[in-house]
Amino acid sequence: MSGVASLPPLVTSWEIETLKGQLAEAARGRRLLLQGGDCAERFSECDSDTIASKLKILLQMSLVLVHGTRKRVIRVGRFAGQYAKPRSDDTETRDGKTLPAYRGDLINRAGFTESQRTPDPELLLRGYERAALTLNFIRGLIDGGFADLHHPEYWDLAFVRHSSRAAEYQRIVESIGESLRFMETLADARIGEINRVDFFTSHDALHLHYEEAQTRQVPRREGWYNLSTHFPWIGVRTADVGGAHVEYFRGIQNPIAIKIGPAMTPEHLVGLLDILHPDDEPGRLTLIHRFGTGRIAECLPRIIKAVQSTSKTVLWCCDPMHGNTKRAANGLKTRSFDDILSELHQAFDIHEQAGTILGGVHFELTGENVTECVGGARGLVEADLGRAYKSQVDPRLNYEQALEMAMLIAKKAQLTSDTGGARLH
Ligand code: PEP
Ligand code: CO
Numbered sequence: 001m002s003g004v005a006s007l008p009p010l011v012t013s014w015e016i017e018t019l020k021g022q023l024a025e026a027a028r029g030r031r032l033l034l035q036g037g038d039c040a041e042r043f044s045e046c047d048s049d050t051i052a053s054k055l056k057i058l059l060q061m062s063l064v065l066v067h068g069t070r071k072r073v074i075r076v077g078r079f080a081g082q083y084a085k086p087r088s089d090d091t092e093t094r095d096g097k098t099l100p101a102y103r104g105d106l107i108n109r110a111g112f113t114e115s116q117r118t119p120d121p122e123l124l125l126r127g128y129e130r131a132a133l134t135l136n137f138i139r140g141l142i143d144g145g146f147a148d149l150h151h152p153e154y155w156d157l158a159f160v161r162h163s164s165r166a167a168e169y170q171r172i173v174e175s176i177g178e179s180l181r182f183m184e185t186l187a188d189a190r191i192g193e194i195n196r197v198d199f200f201t202s203h204d205a206l207h208l209h210y211e212e213a214q215t216r217q218v219p220r221r222e223g224w225y226n227l228s229t230h231f232p233w234i235g236v237r238t239a240d241v242g243g244a245h246v247e248y249f250r251g252i253q254n255p256i257a258i259k260i261g262p263a264m265t266p267e268h269l270v271g272l273l274d275i276l277h278p279d280d281e282p283g284r285l286t287l288i289h290r291f292g293t294g295r296i297a298e299c300l301p302r303i304i305k306a307v308q309s310t311s312k313t314v315l316w317c318c319d320p321m322h323g324n325t326k327r328a329a330n331g332l333k334t335r336s337f338d339d340i341l342s343e344l345h346q347a348f349d350i351h352e353q354a355g356t357i358l359g360g361v362h363f364e365l366t367g368e369n370v371t372e373c374v375g376g377a378r379g380l381v382e383a384d385l386g387r388a389y390k391s392q393v394d395p396r397l398n399y400e401q402a403l404e405m406a407m408l409i410a411k412k413a414q415l416t417s418d419t420g421g422a423r424l425h
Contacts (some may be wrong), residue, residue, distance in 0.1 A: 004128045004213035009227030010080065011201065013218045013253070019200045019230045020255040022074045024283030025317040026359040031284070032071045032413070033360030034062050035202060035231075035317065036402070037078030039394035040085050043105045046130045051137050053367025054079060055199070056155040056398050059147055060169070061406035067172045068410020074200070078364070080138070081203040081229050082132040084210070085393055086237040097322065099385075102392060105130075106207055110392050124210050131228070141247065142199055149180060163400045164377045202257070205232035208248055217251060223253040233257035233288065234321075239264070241271040250275050257286035259319065262299050266306035273310050284316040288362050292323025293343040293352060296350065304354045308326060315351055317360030318347040325394060328374075328382040334395050337375030341408055348416045358416075365397040376401040400419075 026033045036058055038331060054077065062073040075398045083106035089096050092112075100117040106127040108115035139149075141329045146154060152173045163169075205226065214228035226232055232252075234401045238245040249256050258272060269287075279283040287307070291299040307314055320343035328334045344361065351358040371388045372395035374380050380401075389395075397405060 004124055004210060008126060009214060009216060009376045010128075010131055011227055011230050013221055013225045015200070015228050016225055016227075016254050018198070019074070019076075019185065021282035022198075022206060022283070023231075023255050023286060024280050024284065025072075026074060027283065027313050027357075029357040029359060030071065031074055031359070032065055032069055033074045033076060033315065033317055034058065034065060034361060035076040036061070036363040036365045037229055038082060038391070038396060038398070039364045040104050040392055041079060041082045041134075043083075043112075043126060044394070045128050046133055048137070049368075050368070051134055052141065055138060055141060055146070055367075057367040058199075059155050059404050060152075060403055063149075063152065063176060064169070064172055064406040065410050065413075066404065067174075067176060068407070074232055074360075075198065076200045076202045077138075078202055080134040080201045081127070083127045083130070084204065084206040086204070086206055086235050098164075099255070099275065102117075104393075108212060108311035118417065124207070124213075127210065128228075138199060152176070161405065163403075165400070165404050165407060169403060169421075178351055193256070200230040202231035203229050203232060204235045205229070205245070205249070206238060208233060208244055211248065219252070224251055225424070226252045226254050229254075231255055231257065231286075235258060235259050235285075236261040236263070236290070239268075239272060241275065243269065246272065247273055254281050255286065256290050257408060258425055259322070260289045260291075260303060261323070262291050262295050264299075264303065266302055266309075269303060269306045269419050270310060273307065273314075277312055277314070280312045282313065283315070285312075286317050286360065288317045288319045288360075289347070290342070291323040293320075293322060293339045293346065296343055296346045298316070300350045301354060304351070304356055308356075315359050315361050316356055318344055318358055319348070319362035320344045321362070321364045321394065328385055330382065332372075332385050332395075333391075334385060335373045337373055337397075337401055337405070340373070340397070341405065344409060345412055348412050362403065363397060364394055365400050365402040367400075368405060370396060371395050372407045373401060378405050389410075
C-alpha cells in the first residue's frame with residue numbers, strides 16, 4: 001500500500017509562489033488577506049454542502065471586503081488539511097474516567113473510548129485522501145464558474161435572506177454588478193477573468209510526519225516545498241526557537257505564518273525572524289497575532305517594535321478568535337462577537353499608530369447556521385449555544401456572524417485608510 005510520501009502532491013509550487021507574491025503585496029498594503037475556516041476540519045464533514053458553504057461564505061466576505069476597502073483580497077481557507085490540533089491538556093476526564101485528549105481526526109477519534117482515543121497512523125492516509133477530495137471539489141467549483149461575479153446569487157445561502165444585514169449585502173452585490181456592467185460596456189467585452197478567482201489553502205503544520213511526507217523538491221526550482229498546503233503556519237504552542245517545527249519551517253520555500261500570543265517576548269520573536277525570515281524575502285513571513293481584546297493594547301506595540309528593530313517586512317494579520325475564548329455557564333467554549341470585533345478595531349488602530357499596516361484577518365468560521373459564538377445582529381446568547389453547537393474544538397462564527405463581521409471590518413478598514421492617507425495605497 002502507498003504511503004503519503006509516495007502519493008501525488010496536493011498543491012503545486014507555481015501556486016505557492018503566486019501566493020507568496022500576493023502576500024508580499026498585502027504586506028505593503030496593496031491587498032488584504034482573508035483567512036478562514038474551521039478550527040478543526042472533520043473527516044465526517046467532507047461533503048458537498050459543507051465544502052460549498054465554506055467557499056460561499058469566504059467568497060461573500062471577500063466581495064464585501066473588496067467593495068469596502070478597494071483592495072484585492074487574497075482568499076485562503078483553513079481547509080484541506082486542518083486536521084491536527086494542539087491541545088492545552090493531554091487528557092480529558094469525564095465522570096471520573098480519564099482518556100487521552102482528542103487531537104484532531106489526523107491523530108485519533110473524538111469519541112470517548114480507549115480505542116477511539118488511541119492514535120491511529122492509518123488516519124494520516126485518511127487525512128491526505130480527505131484533503132485531496134476537498135481540494136478536488138473546490139477546484140472543480142471554481143473552474144466551473146461557481147465564483148463568477150456575474151452570478152453572485154449562486155453563492156447565496158438561503159437563511160441569510162432573513163438576516164437584518166441581507167439588504168446591505170444585496171446593495172453591495174448590486175453595486176459590484178453595476179460596476180462590472182459599466183466596465184464591460186466600456187470595454188465592449190465580457191470581463192472573463194472575473195469568473196476565475198484564486199483560492200489557497202492553509203493549515204497548522206503541526207504533525208511533522210504528515211508534512212514531511214509531502215515535502216519535495218520540484219524540477220527547475222531551488223529548495224524544498226511543502227506540497228500539502230500553500231500556506232502552513234506554526235501555532236503558539238510549537239514556536240520554540242530550538243524546536244522541531246521551527247527547524248522544519250526553516251527548510252521550506254512556502255510562505256509561512258507564525259501565531260503570536262501574549263507569552264511571546266520580543267527576544268523570542270527576533271530569534272524566530274533570524275531563523276525563519278533571514279533574507280527578508282517578500283511575502284515569506286506573516287505574523288498572526290492573537291492576544292484577546294483585553295490584552296492586545298499591552299502586547300501588540302512591543303511586538304511591532306521588535307519587528308521594526310530588525311527592519312524586516314512582515315505581513316501583519318489579526319486572529320481575533322483565539323485570545324477571546326471563554327467558558328459559558330453551561331461549560332461550552334464560546335466567544336463573543338463584540339470581543340472579536342473589538343480586538344480587530346484595536347488592531348487596526350495600533351498598527352496605524354505604529355506606522356505598520358494590518359494587512360490580514362484570520363477567522364474560525366463556518367458556512368453553516370451553527371450557534372457557537374454569542375452576539376451578532378441576531379443577538380445570540382449563551383442559552384442559544386446548545387441549539388446547534390457542532391464544533392469539537394473551538395467555537396466558530398456562523399454564516400451570518402461572519403458576513404456581518406466582514407461588513408464591519410470593511411467599514412473600519414475604510415476609516416483607517418481614509419485617515420491613514422496615501423501610505424496605505
Ligand atoms: C488554531 O488556530 O486553531 C489554534 C490552535 O491557534 P493557536 O495556535 O493560535 O492557539
Ligand atoms: Co482554534
